[in-house]
Amino acid sequence: MKAIGNIHLIWRPGKGSRRISVGTIKKSATEGIRFQYNQEGVAEAKKQGFVHYEGFPDTDKIYTENVIEIFGQRIIRTDRPDLKNFYDFWEIDKKKKENKYYMLAFTQGLLPTDSFEFLADFNPIDDLSFVTEITNLSEAQISSDKVSIGDVLRYELEPNNIYDNKAVKVFKSELYLGHIKLIHCKVFHKTQKQFKLVVQGIEKNGVLKRVFVKATLE
Numbered sequence: 774m775k776a777i778g779n780i781h782l783i784w785r786p787g788k789g790s791r792r793i794s795v796g797t798i799k800k801s802a803t804e805g806i807r808f809q810y811n812q813e814g815v816a817e818a819k820k821q822g823f824v825h826y827e828g829f830p831d832t833d834k835i836y837t838e839n840v841i842e843i844f845g846q847r848i849i850r851t852d853r854p855d856l857k858n859f860y861d862f863w864e865i866d867k868k869k870k871e872n873k874y875y876m877l878a879f880t881q882g883l884l885p886t887d888s889f890e891f892l893a894d895f896n897p898i899d900d901l902s903f904v905t906e907i908t909n910l911s912e913a914q915i916s917s918d919k920v921s922i923g924d925v926l927r928y929e930l931e932p933n934n935i936y937d938n939k940a941v942k943v944f945k946s947e948l949y950l951g952h953i954k955l956i957h958c959k960v961f962h963k964t965q966k967q968f969k970l971v972v973q974g975i976e977k978n979g980v981l982k983r984v985f986v987k988a989t990l991e
Contacts, residue, residue, distance in 0.1 A: 776901055777878045778894040781956045782808075782844075785888050786821040789911040791936065792955045793818045796826065798840065798891070800874055808844075809835045826889065844891070845873035847882035862974060863904050864987060879903060892956035897964035902989040904973050907943050909951035910981050917977035920945055920984060926970040928953070930962060943970065943986070950984065957988075967991050 782796035795814045800806045810832040815823065828843040829836055849859050851870075859880075860867065869875045878893035895903060927944050931952075934940030941953040941961045953961065961968060968988045976983040 774896050774898055776896055776898050777875065778896055780874070780878050780891050780893045781811075782826060783890045783892050783955065784818055784823055786823075787888060790821070792890075792892075792908070793821075793823075794892075794956065795823060796829075798844065798874075798877075805837065806840045806874060807835055807837045808840045841873045841877070844877055844882065847884055847889075847891075848873060848876045848880065862985075864902055892954060894956055895960040897960055897966065897990055900990065901960070902987060903957070904985055904987050905954050905957040907951040907984040907986060908954055910984060913949075913951060913981075915948070915950065915981045917975070917979055917981055919948060920950070920972060920975060920981060922972050922975060924972040926950070926972065926986060928961065928968070928970060932962070950981075953988075961988075964990065 780798040781794040782798065783792045784795045785792045793814045794811050795818050796808060796810045798806065798808050808829060810829075812832075815832050825832055849856065853859070859865075860870070863880045865876070865879060877891050882889070882891040893903075895901060924945060927946075929942045929944070931940040931942050932938055934952075937955060937958065939959045939962045941958040943950045943953060952958065969991050970986045970988055972984060973987045974983075974985040975981065
């Protein structure tokens, strides 16, 4: 079993809005890498202004050519001066840095210019470690002094969440912070083992804006 299953193309109309899976990237030894839109997610997203991802205009088509080349444009350029910090933050295995599917899965393809991200449906292999993010912080308005880099957090599985039946709630001691990101939360439900959650990065402005956590299967 490989660590990375399918990668979901996620969209939302803006910060604070709920994430929607609008497409799936699949990789197989026989068919290569292909992409298709998730019709239910697309229908929901279109009500909020979604059109399509640039390079994949037909939401009814299964794309089999240049899929990872197009999505791979979101991966950080190797000539950037902060490359080492980038690799360290996202816990990148340097031996796999040329593997675009791996890089997209582990760095989420985040850009400041749009509302797309790429969330992998991970499998609970030994020593799995990845960086994810806590959601719902814009609603919570938690004071920025409550959480620091290096803090160990705890979590609770929430199998009957109204939006996601594989949800995971995250806490600092007894303080509820939010949930693990859509799709990333699934791997927590796939194993009897425990993940260790450690705060990897914080964006704040009086209140917590974003909290990134490293999840490591123990």
